[in-house]
Amino acid sequence: MNNIFDNIPECLDSELFEELIQNDKLKIERIISRGHNSLKSNWYDQDQNEWVMLLKGEAVLLFEDQSSIKLKKGDFINIPGHKKHKVKWTAPNIETIWLAVHY
Amino acid sequence: MNNIFDNIPECLDSELFEELIQNDKLKIERIISRGHNSLKSNWYDQDQNEWVMLLKGEAVLLFEDQSSIKLKKGDFINIPGHKKHKVKWTAPNIETIWLAVHY
Numbered sequence: 116m117n118n119i120f121d122n123i124p125e126c127l128d129s130e131l132f133e134e135l136i137q138n139d140k141l142k143i144e145r146i147i148s149r150g151h152n153s154l155k156s157n158w159y160d161q162d163q164n165e166w167v168m169l170l171k172g173e174a175v176l177l178f179e180d181q182s183s184i185k186l187k188k189g190d191f192i193n194i195p196g197h198k199k200h201k202v203k204w205t206a207p208n209i210e211t212i213w214l215a216v217h218y
Numbered sequence: 219m220n221n222i223f224d225n226i227p228e229c230l231d232s233e234l235f236e237e238l239i240q241n242d243k244l245k246i247e248r249i250i251s252r253g254h255n256s257l258k259s260n261w262y263d264q265d266q267n268e269w270v271m272l273l274k275g276e277a278v279l280l281f282e283d284q285s286s287i288k289l290k291k292g293d294f295i296n297i298p299g300h301k302k303h304k305v306k307w308t309a310p311n312i313e314t315i316w317l318a319v320h321y
Contacts, residue, residue, distance in 0.1 A: 119271060120292040136269050136296060140243045141321050143269055166239050166246055168222060168317075170273075170292075189223040189273075193239060214271075216319055218244050 119145060119170060123210050127151070130202075142217040148174065150207035158199035163217045165194045172211025177203035222248060222273060226313050230254070233305075244321040251277065253310035261302035266320045268297045275314025280306040 117135075124131065130151045136143040142163075153159070158179060168191035176192070177183045179199040184192065194200060205211040220238075227234065233254045239246040245266075256262070261282060271294035279295070280286045282302040287295065297303060308314040 116287060116289070116293055116295045118290075118292040119294060135294070136319075136321075138321070141319070143319060184219060186219070187221075189221040190219055191222055191238070192219045214317075216239075216244070216246060218239075218241070218321075 119212065119214065123147060123212075127210070140218065142215075144215050144217070146213040146215055148172070148202065148205035148211040148213070149209070150205055151202065152204055153202040156201070158201060160197055160199050161194075161217070162196050164196050166216040166218070167192060167194065168214045170212040170214055172209055173206040174202060174211050174213070175204040177201045222315065222317065226250060226315075230313070244319060247318050247320070249316040249318055251275070251305065251308035251314040251316070252312070253308055254305065255307055256305040259304065261304060263300055263302050264297075264320070265299050267299050269319040269321070270295060270297065271317045273315040273317055275312055276309040277305060277314050277316070278307040280304045 127149045131147040133145045135145060169186040169188055171188060174186045175183050183203055230252045234250040236248045238248060272289040272291055274291060277289045278286050286306055
């Protein structure tokens with residue numbers, strides 16, 4: 116048994132992606148951000164759907180139509196495959212912990 | 219967007235199972251318990267694997283070999299298909315919120 120809030124690195128040069136479960140049907144991962152965003156990167160444009168929930172912290176997702184959505188603890192959203200998105204903002208001084216299910 | 223901690227019923231005669239995502243590959247569900255257990259029911263004996271995380275509350279899972287495991291907020295465990303288990307105990311006075319991914 117593990118705990119989703121354990122083993123948070125003190126130093127995070129970039130967002131941290133950790134696979135919790137991976138098989139041919141799905142991937143469950145924990146993502147940790149601390150002030151990171153992906154504005155300078157390409158859009159996330161994924162073949163699979165992504166169900167994502169914020170477990171701690173705060174974040175803003177940006178979509179290709181320039182709409183954005185703010186997420187706080189417990190908020191979840193389903194992002195269909197190929198719905199382009201970026202991470203616009205995450206809280207700067209605390210870690211933001213995401214649970215993502217790619218399916 | 220929804221929040222996993224919202225819309226908790228005041229009265230829970232039995233555990234509440236709510237599908238968040240369902241397709242032919244996986245099901246993501248929220249389960250709410252408040253003092254419930256499944257000791258008088260048959261073992262859960264599922265074809266699919268189940269990845270489960272406790273988001274609030276406390277619970278004890280019992281396995282067929284009589285081992286048990288206590289879960290608190292943030293704890294997660296992967297239960298392979300056909301690993302028989304029951305819910306032995308959940309906290310009596312607060313709701314216990316589970317996130318389960320069946321895959």
